[in-house]
Amino acid sequence: GAVVSQHPSWVICKSGTSVKIECRSLDFQATTMFWYRQFPKQSLMLMATSNEGSKATYEQGVEKDKFLINHASLTLSTLTVTSAHPEDSSFYICSARKGPFEQYFGPGTRLTVT
Amino acid sequence: QKEVEQNSGPLSVPEGAIASLNCTYSDRGSQSFFWYRQYSGKSPELIMSIYSNGDKEDGRFTAQLNKASQYVSLLIRDSQPSDSATYLCAVPGNDYKLSFGAGTTVTVRA
Numbered sequence: 001g002a003v004v005s006q007h008p009s010w011v012i013c014k015s016g017t018s019v020k021i022e023c024r025s026l027d028f029q030a031t032t033m034f035w036y037r038q039f040p041k042q043s044l045m046l047m048a049t050s051n052e053g054s055k056a057t058y059e060q061g062v063e064k065d066k067f068l069i070n071h072a073s074l075t076l077s078t079l080t081v082t083s084a085h086p087e088d089s090s091f092y093i094c095s096a097r098k099g100p101f102e103q104y105f106g107p108g109t110r111l112t113v114t
Numbered sequence: 115q116k117e118v119e120q121n122s123g124p125l126s127v128p129e130g131a132i133a134s135l136n137c138t139y140s141d142r143g144s145q146s147f148f149w150y151r152q153y154s155g156k157s158p159e160l161i162m163s164i165y166s167n168g169d170k171e172d173g174r175f176t177a178q179l180n181k182a183s184q185y186v187s188l189l190i191r192d193s194q195p196s197d198s199a200t201y202l203c204a205v206p207g208n209d210y211k212l213s214f215g216a217g218t219t220v221t222v223r224a
Binding site for chain 2: 002093100
């Protein structure tokens with residue numbers, strides 16, 4: 001199997017605060033993890049690619065200073081939403097690459113900023 | 115970014131019928147193809163991978179790949195209400211990023 005976990009599964013925070021989301025590959029090592037965002041009834045939007053031991057690469061239009069990504073080990077990547085605002089409220093999903101191309105998704109983190 | 119297109123939905127089928135989902139891709143050099151299932155409010159789940167021309171069967175699911183015509187399809191046999199979800203076709207690029215189709219929403223009527 002290929003299991004990816006995320007923590008927390010949901011979080012509510014106040015505007016201006018920061019929130020950290022963890023993504024772990026539980027039964028395999030992942031040199032590459034990806035972070036996505038999905039708004040209701042919309043498609044997945046890739047935010048960034050996280051590579052173990054190196055800086056993340058961000059998609060066009062994604063603020064790297066706002067969405068801090070750290071891939072400290074082969075099984076853990078974290079996304080920190082800094083100075084969160086209500087418009088950052090969304091469903092954040094990570095995926096981990098196993099083998100050449102297969103990606104396995106975590107269960108997602110629902111963020112609500114009040 | 116590679117282009118991936120899926121047949122427009124939504125697709126409604128009666129319970130027990132076959133649901134047929136189609137996907138075409140633009141990059142003739144693509145080698146790997148994936149089908150994900152996403153229930154409403156949940157994250158995508160990988161249900162099928164296919165790499166070679168022909169059919170690949172896994173339970174009630176059959177993926178079909180035709181590289182010459184650049185299409186990949188997914189058949190769901192004996193459709194069940196629990197199959198009601200959005201199905202995403204995905205093709206990876208050289209940078210490992212997945213290009214997704216827009217998704218086809220399937221509703222299985224009991």
